[in-house]
Every structure is written in structure tokens, then in C-alpha cells.
Amino acid sequence: MKCLVVAEHDGATVRAGSLAALGFAADVAAQTGGSTTWLILGHELNDVSQHAARYAAVLAGDHPLLAAPTADRYAAVIDDQTRRGEFDLVVAAASTFAKDVVGRAGGLLGGAMASDVVAHRWENDRLVMQRPMYAGAVLATVVLSGSPQIVTVRPTAYAAPQPRTEPAEIATVGIDAETLPQHIEWLELETRPTHRPDVSEAQIVVSGGRAIRDRDDFERLIGGLADALGGATGSSRALVDAGITPNEFQVGQTGKIVAPELYCAVGISGAVQHLAGMKNSKMIVAINQDADAPIFEVADYGLVGDVYQVVPELIQRLKDEPDRHHPPPES
Numbered sequence: 125m126k127c128l129v130v131a132e133h134d135g136a137t138v139r140a141g142s143l144a145a146l147g148f149a150a151d152v153a154a155q156t157g158g159s160t161t162w163l164i165l166g167h168e169l170n171d172v173s174q175h176a177a178r179y180a181a182v183l184a185g186d187h188p189l190l191a192a193p194t195a196d197r198y199a200a201v202i203d204d205q206t207r208r209g210e211f212d213l214v215v216a217a218a219s220t221f222a223k224d225v226v227g228r229a230g231g232l233l234g235g236a237m238a239s240d241v242v243a244h245r246w247e248n249d250r251l252v253m254q255r256p257m258y259a260g261a262v263l264a265t266v267v268l269s270g271s272p273q274i275v276t277v278r279p280t281a282y283a284a285p286q287p288r289t290e291p292a293e294i295a296t297v298g299i300d301a302e303t304l305p306q307h308i309e310w311l312e313l314e315t316r317p318t319h320r321p322d323v324s325e326a327q328i329v330v331s332g333g334r335a336i337r338d339r340d341d342f343e344r345l346i347g348g349l350a351d352a353l354g355g356a357t358g359s360s361r362a363l364v365d366a367g368i369t370p371n372e373f374q375v376g377q378t379g380k381i382v383a384p385e386l387y388c389a390v391g392i393s394g395a396v397q398h399l400a401g402m403k404n405s406k407m408i409v410a411i412n413q414d415a416d417a418p419i420f421e422v423a424d425y426g427l428v429g430d431v432y433q434v435v436p437e438l439i440q441r442l443k444d445e446p447d448r449h450h451p452p453p454e455s
């Protein structure tokens with residue numbers, strides 16, 4: 125299949141989730157004698173195009189009107205480039221960006237879409253995919269009919285391909301400003317500067333739940349433990365709803381799906397909607413004062429105790445004995 129992979133980027137490098145999406149596309153292309161091509165949209169794309177070309181050929185849609193990721197414009201360009209390039213498969217990482225942009229592009233293309241794919245195989249000339257449903261309670265096996273197929277993949281389910289020995293070709297695509305839709309006006313982007321990695325890309329995640337009483341405690345206990353381990357901070361929805369943590373920290377069915385090497389659930393009960401976002405983590409450590417909390421059913425290690433007592437002790441131990449802890453390098 126001829127695969128077009130829509131990249132998310134920060135202006136300099138392609139995001140880890142998009143590299144995972146390329147990993148999926150590269151496997152499909154290898155099994156079908158097809159190819160992979162990036163579609164990178166934005167403005168001043170020189171650096172990110174060069175990074176992307178280490179993995180696959182690049183189509184760069186570079187225009188001031190694409191500087192901000194407004195869904196109507198981005199979807200129109202994806203639609204246009206998919207038709208021009210006669211791509212069979214449009215792929216992206218399953219993310220909030222993809223929910224907004226790639227779903228619209230699928231509508232414009234009139235193709236069939238599967239989101240949040242976690243496994244696939246090529247069988248009888250068909251791409252057979254698996255995707256979780258009902259908060260991960262069941263795994264559906266789906267085949268799409270019609271063309272093109274539009275697929276988003278769960279980044280934690282796929283690995284990035286190896287970089288090429290020689291960079292691939294970078295081509296700039298023409299953007300017709302006259303025909304670009306302009307229904308959405310980009311007003312501003314609010315960001316919180318942080319020294320910690322993004323929760324969806326980190327190898328170590330420390331998440332706090334309702335046991336944490338306020339923002340200062342969150343920063344001291346959850347932030348402190350994350351820093352001692354070299355990880356990111358996340359939270360349950362209870363803390364987001366209470367205004368203690370921002371939306372982007374939420375792990376779970378309606379938040380981020382993560383599968384780090386180490387996930388520490390601190391004062392989180394383990395509701396099914398939270399488990400849907402983290403139960404595939406390689407190692408789960410739970411701290412909870414209730415020995416019967418459901419989180420202990422998925423935990424590899426459990427500590428029964430008051431987070432206000434045990435977390436400061438844990439942070440101190442990690443500081444006192446740094447040699448006993450070797451955080452893996454962040455990717």
C-alpha cells in the first residue's frame with residue numbers, strides 16, 4: 125500500500141508518536157510492496173523536514189497560513205495531497221491532533237477510518253487491524269472497505285523504524301492560499317513551561333490521584349517523586365476535575381494513553397477508566413492506604429500507606445541513594 129503518514133512536530137523534530145505511526149506504515153508497506161511518505165504541515169519546516177527525511181521521503185506543506193494547526197486547513201491539505209499522490213492509506217498517531225484533523229480529512233476523502241489501532245496483520249490481501257473498545261474491555265478486529273483507508277495508531281503499540289543510512293528526498297508541495305478554508309481563527313496557544321518530559325512520551329510516569337489535596341502538595345509529592353526518578357507527572361481525572369492538575373496531565377480513557385517502563389500510581393483507586401490509559405505499562409507501582417484498592421490488582425509492586433508519609437520518605441531515599449537508581453534515557 126502507498127502510505128502517507130501525517131506528522132506531528134514541534135518545528136524541529138517529529139514527535140515520537142508520529143515515528144511510531146511511521147513504524148506501523150513501514151510494516152504495512154513492507155508486507156504489500158508499498159512505500160511510506162511523510163506529510164509535514166506548518167511554516168518554516170526546514171529543520172523538521174530534515175529530521176523526518178532520516179526516516180522516509182517528505183512532502184512539506186510550508187505556508188504562513190499553516191503556521192498554526194487549524195483543523196479545517198490541515199484537513200483540506202491532507203485531502204488534496206492524498207488524492208494527488210493516490211495514496212491508499214493515510215496514517216497518523218492517535219492523539220488529540222489526529223482526532224481534530226485526521227477525522228475531518230477522512231470525511232473529506234470519503235474513506236473508511238479506524239482509530240487507535242494497536243495491532244495489525246496482512247491477510248488474504250486485506251489489512252486486518254485490532255483496536256480497543258469500551259475503555260479497553262474488548263479488542264475489536266476490523267477490516268476497512270473502500271479507499272483510501274484512514275488509520276490512527278496507538279503510539280505505545282508501535283516502535284519507530286530505524287533511521288535510514290542516507291536521508292530521503294524532501295519535496296515541497298504547493299499550497300493554494302485562495303482555496304484554503306479559513307473558518308477557524310487561531311487566537312493563542314497557552315503553554316506551561318516545564319522541565320519534565322511530556323506524559324505521553326516519557327519512560328517513567330508518576331501520577332497522582334484524589335489523595336493529593338492541592339497544587340502545592342501535587343508539586344511537592346508527585347512532582348518531587350517524578351524529579352527523583354527523572355520522569356513525567358500525570359494524574360487521574362479526579363485531580364483535573366478539582367482544578368489541581370491541567371487537562372493534559374489526565375491519564376485514562378478520556379485522557380492520555382501511556383505505556384511507560386515505569387508507572388507509579390499515587391493515591392489513585394484504579395477505576396476502569398483510569399486503567400484504560402495505563403494498564404499496559406511495563407511495570408506498575410501503586411501507593412494507596414486502602415489495601416483493597418483495585419489498582420493493586422494490576423500493580424507489580426504495591427505499597428500500602430499514607431502518601432503524605434511514604435512519598436516524602438521515598439523521595440529522600442532516592443536522593444540519598446542515587447547510585448541504586450538509574451533512570452533510562454528519555455527518547
Ligand SMILES: Cc1cc2nc3c(=O)[nH]c(=O)nc-3n(C[C@H](O)[C@H](O)[C@H](O)COP(=O)(O)OP(=O)(O)OC[C@H]3O[C@@H](n4cnc5c(N)ncnc54)[C@H](O)[C@@H]3O)c2cc1C
Nearest residue numbers: 333334335360361362376377378379391393398413430431
Ligand atoms: C466517561 C468517563 C470517562 C472517564 N475518564 C477518566 C480518565 O480518562 N481518567 C481517569 O483517571 N478517570 C476517568 N474517569 C473517572 C473515573 O471513573 C474515576 O472517578 C477517577 O479515575 C478516580 O480518580 P482517583 O482514583 O484519583 O480518585 P478516587 O477513586 O477517589 O480514589 C482515591 C484513592 O486514593 C486513596 N487515598 C486517599 N487518601 C490517601 C492517602 N492519604 N494516602 C494513600 N492513599 C489515599 C483512596 O484509598 C482511593 O483509593 C472517567 C469517568 C467517566 C464516567
